[in-house]
Amino acid sequence: MDHAIIVAGGKGLRMGGEIPKQFLKLQGLPILMHTINRFREYSPELDIILVLPVDQQDYWHELCRKHSFDVKVRIANGGDTRYQSVRNGLELIDDDPQGVVGVHDGVRPLLTVDLIERCFAGARKYDMCIPVVPVVDTLYHVGKGNVQRADYRLVQTPQCFPLRVMLKAYGQPFSEAFTDDASVCSAFANSETHIDGEPTNIKITRPVDMAFADAILKGGLNIPVC
Template identity: 55%
Template sequence: MNKDYIIIVAGGKGLRMGGDLPKQFLLVDGRPVLMRTIERFRQYSEAIGIILVLPHAQQDYWRQLCKEYHFNVEHTVVDGGDTRFQSCKNGIAAVPDDATGVVGIHDGVRPFVTVDVIARTYEAAREHGAAMPVMPVTDTLRYVAGEDGGHNVLRSDYRTVQTPQTFDIQLIKRAYDVPYSEAFTDDASVAEAAGHKVVMVEGCRENIKLTTPYDLLLADFICKQ
């Protein structure tokens, strides 16, 4: 069956936000972050299958929020794991084994990814098998390993990586059928470890990951624009 999917991974505990409420449930301009993220993918496609990976202990609270905010975007909830790798693996397992198409994996606390970026990543994965959105580095970078004080490196040699990272469904299912390794820093690194090239497409500046209280201020500003 040919169908596209998106796996939205939301396992944050909110510690860097300085509060007890996990960051994916915090309000941005009066609406929970996670709802904004899901809605952005529904804007991209009415037909896309949405899989939400959420810690089991947070799922009752999520259901309460859905009722409170009359959130009725259809989605499937699966249990998160002890690591992001395991959470992604659980999400991938929820995609039917006979599915063909593209599956994306996206951070639940990146609610401002644009529909254009989503479309670029899905089309690139459809053509090349695997894709990720990136942005140029604007700050000066310094390499600091060792005891000599380090040295600056060419920022033109580097990119910052965003999500969604997108893959042919069968490709990423096979790639994730391995034990966890510390080399797996994101989903693209899992695909690359299996021998697959991941092409880069242009991301967007507003596709920020909400991690600190400052990010929430920036998120409110983006909403008001």
């Protein structure tokens, strides 16, 4: 069985408002609902686990009632770190030797079903499937000068893994080196692949990202996904 752990623990400080960014509205619907809808479009049978801080869960349920949002998800408590949040989500999943898990940022609502399909398919073939996009800006290493941007990629989500890999990886103690799920799982994956991500699969962090996302959802920007 496929599982999606959608992590939504942001406070939205860079947005300059009091409402956590995952609850801000795009086209009349909270960002997080757009994200969940896209995963449900991928598969009606997908087990979706939403990881939210405890103090945001009542507000989430209130939003679901307000928007008549009845997509089935299970709720896990957010942790102090992303590592702990994902680990809490994993605790809701029964061990399954054939299971595949995708972890996705709740504030990346613009991904396509095609990207989800390719990530899950990659995880069935390899032990790790990560979407990446090229770096287009010049990179500068402080104190050392410019570096070759062709040697680097920007990492996106969903990052997908066999459940057996995830369970082993998230059984280890937390480390400051864990910057994403790939860094947690790398020691337990026998093989990995990086696939083409999507330039529109942005993580909404700043007000300008909201404007970009709104234009995409309106169909006002015709940008190829790869």
